[in-house]
Amino acid sequence: MSEPLEVVTPIRVLIVDDSSSIRCLLSEILSSDPEIQVVGVAPDAYIARNKLISLAPDLMILDVEMPKMDGITFLKKVMQHFPTPTIIFSSITKGNTELVAKAYEAGALEVVEKRAVDSPEKIQELARDFISLIKSLTRSKSKLLTKRKLTVRGEYKNDREEGTPSSYSPILAIASSTGGTEALKVFLSQMPNDLPGTLIVQHMPPMFTKTYAQSLQSLCSFEVKEAEDGDQVVAGRVLLAPGNYHMELDRRGAQYYVTLHQHSKLHGVRPAADFLMRSVARYAGPNSIGVVLTGMGRDGADGLLSMKRAGSFNIAQDENTSVVFGMPKAAIDLAAIHRTLPLERIADEVMKHFRYKMKAS
Secondary structure (H helix, E strand, C coil): CCCCCCCCCCEEEEEECCCHHHHHHHHHHHHCCCCEEEEEEECCHHHHHHHHHHHCCCEEEECCCCCCCCHHHHHHHHHHHCCCCEEEEECCCCCCHHHHHHHHHHCCCEEEECCCCCCHHHHHHHHHHHHHHHHHHCCCHHHHCHHHHCCCCCCCCCCCCCCCCCCCCCEEEEEECCCHHHHHHHHHHCCCCCCCEEEEEECCCCCHHHHHHHHHHCCCCCEEEECCCCCEECCCEEEECCCCCEEEEEEECCEEEEEEECCCCECCECCCHHHHHHHHHHHCHHHEEEEECCCCCCCCHHHHHHHHHCCCEEEEECCCCCCCCHHHHHHHHCCCCCEEECHHHHHHHHHHHHHHHHHHC
């Protein structure tokens, strides 16, 4: 007797764009995949609002330039009243770092630039990219809204006595990708003013990282900046790898610095976290903490294993709070992780380990 076939529930998508040709194109290419169902289309925010309520889609594709209300303003309202995983799909995001940052801040999971699709090959390429992105984002639909439910708590209280002498100089290295722009906000907002010298690789395209670092700075009382070659790594400072540049840790005497370079892409990305993690293993070893947050692919796993072998303490975001569990799972499967925790508990664990090392040193 044959086993019953597994019924796959399709991913239900709402398309919001004032261009009828774009609505038709997206509907056609997404509907070509049996795992995706376009449940509705809307030409403006007001019609989209009603369809969000009546259809409750799993994901929304949203344009920015629309009549009556722009997409960013609408997205803010959606996330406040009817949170829905959203991909921004717009032509005006090209080169507009401020707008892209606003889209992420409003709650977009990804920002995709509209490009010319004037040939069958380009249409097929757009279809492949969009279908792959939607599936990766909605692999577990219930997880997509987790980040909307996370409360950004107040400043972490540091109960270490002031002036306690210590030669211990820790390094915190973080890898993140899809969903990481929001996860990093939650994590950093919970960290104290004297957090360890922190290095972050968030997969983002060129020009966007500086604006994103500025948006993080607005949430934090410590320094957050896009890294520049030769920047010193010190407590109370967070350095974000710039788009299109790998970032590595270097050490000169007792001081840590970062170096930037444009070696070939690794895992198809630049910056790649593996470059950072391996250099942290080399120069900081047991004085380091590694964290991998939500993200697609496996970047960071090998580097975290190198860190672990050098004596670091490593943490992975758990599956339930990850938008995409790819990067954390790859590191866990490689046995590179000591603890797997929900996003909202990672900052506490980092500082607990940091304080323990301070007392032991």
